[in-house]
Amino acid sequence: MTLSGAVPPPPSSRPPEWTPPSAGPAGTRSGGSAAPAAPGGLGVPVPAAEAQTYLTALRQWVAQRRADLSEVDSAILRLSSAEQTAITTDLTVALTFWKAINDRLTLLETTFDGGRVGAKEAERLSTLIHGRLDSNTTEHLSLPATGSLAVSLPEACRLLDSLTRTLQARASLAPGAAEATQRITVLRAGAERVRDQVPLVPAGPDRDDAAERLARLDRRVGDLVERARRGADVGGLIGPLEIDLAVLERDLIVAAAERANAAQDRADTRQQVEELDARAEAIRSLERRCIAAVTPAPHLAIPNVRALGPVPGEAAGLAGYRQRLDRVARALDLAHETYAAALAERDEIIGLAGAVGAMLEARLAAHPPDDEVQDDLEAIRSRLEAVLGRTPMPTTRARALAAAFQSYVDSVTRPPSRPGRAQQ
Structure with missing residues (x-):
């Protein structure tokens, strides 16, 4: 099965609905507790009541996630040296995300100030929730394969959920058969989150690859549900599926963050071009004043910023363009200093x-x-x-x-x- 464009796969391709055979609710580990839904959106002020509900739930979720990661950390000691090395990096990444989320929660609670929320505070709450976590230099998120990562608070929470589930499975902390119902429910919810993210990937090979990976996971989830319906022991199948689904969700979140970073870089570069172009025109006026006021007057070439052409859309071209733009900026600095010194x-x-x-x-x-x-x-x-x-x-x-x-x-x-x- 392949996915193309923004059209989700037909209902028949999704795993069938499954009602657990046991009557009693299964005990759940923290991996099944998802982060609370964030209120509003970027630029939309958050009312005090919604903020209080969200902060209360988020504080409980943060505490639970910290307990989960501590449990994983303790379980690592029982693994072999090779297994410890393999899982420690991901645990470090998860703890980094937890620290950034906890720091942002502290800022949110400080801004909320026990419910004393005016119009400005409501706007600040929205910015703190839906803005990028790396806007504060103390909150620098990084992944081993991709370097710096800029994500919003809700995205970071979803990613930490996925990382925690992956770590629990790898550290052999996955629940037993009594918790299969809850874990399958979490798997299905994760698959739907991934399904919602696939159409956001720009059309091309990346979207096709994500759609194919999702299709394979769909088939595995469907097979898992059918086995569980027949009463088979699926405990050994859930862990690897949780890992693969969490990895795909993480990859999509990382890719979305990188696209947002690239778009921001292009916007910043266009703004820099406009500023340098205006500055170059002002330096040309300074040059004319200098030539008219003193002799001998300096004569320096003032670069034309527009001669660099439009800002490239691809990352490789943008990097080279920014290097040329830096050289133009240095040339303008030299011309400005020289003509200003002559007039001085x-x-x-x-x-x-x-x-x-x-x-x-x-x-x-x-x-x-x-x-x-x-x-x-x-x-x-x-x-x-x-x-x-x-x-x-x-x-x-x-x-x-x-x-x-x-x-x-x-x-x-x-x-x-x-x-x-x-x-x-």
Whole structure:
């Protein structure tokens, strides 16, 4: 059986309904307790009543999951060294997810503040529930095969459910025959969750592969139900099926998170292109001002951001595009610093000439110079003012004249030294 597009498989391909032969309810392990459904959606404020119900259920679920993982951790000690090595990595991942979920629960309870929820708090609750867990650098989720993973709180809870069931089965903590009813129910619920996720995969080989894997699991679940209906012992078949179903669900969640990350990367890159394009235009205006204001003016090539073309859609092309974009950003930084420095030098020279002139006026008012010194000062000042008034201003000549003006003013206005004090 194959699935194509977003159309689910026909009802006849799904496992038949099964009513357990035993009359009494079976005891359940924590693996059958699913995470509570999250209220609302991203951007939809969460009312105080719904938030209280959800936080209460989530706190109980988090505590139960921690107990489950502790039980798995204890059971690992009874396994061989090779089995311990194989299961420890997945247990570490599960504990990482539990820690991130528990940290987010703490933030939710702090924001809820015992029910004191206003409009802003309701919006924050929605963002904390349905936003990405890795928005806080302290909540960094990682899987051995894929690296960083950005998921929402409900997705992380579902993934932790799957990981916990897998770990319990691998650590030989799966319930006995008395719990077969509950475990089969959980399996069927997991298969339906996977069925809902398959149409979300973009059309292509990935969706076809996921649909084929789901079809095989459907057939195995159907066979399991038929065996249980006939009274066969299915305890040995449930564990491997739980593992395979949890792995498929995990893979689909990871793929969805990676697609969300890729979409966010493309959006961020498009935003960066817009910002760099606007900045490049501003630097071109700065370049024109600099060329008009000083000579010799620097001449640097200002890159055209749009020449890089549209933002690629595939991950490999996007990585190369972002590298080229970084080089453009560095080139713009250099051009900005160079032209700004040239204009700053012009302002510095003008400021120096003004300061020396003001100092000269103050000193001459107290000690007027003789006519010859006055003529020299006027000649240097008039030459300096003429150079400063030119457009564009020759900065090399202007700086030299300003330095000469300052030196001459210092020499003619410096108080004479006293010979007696010098001898001492």
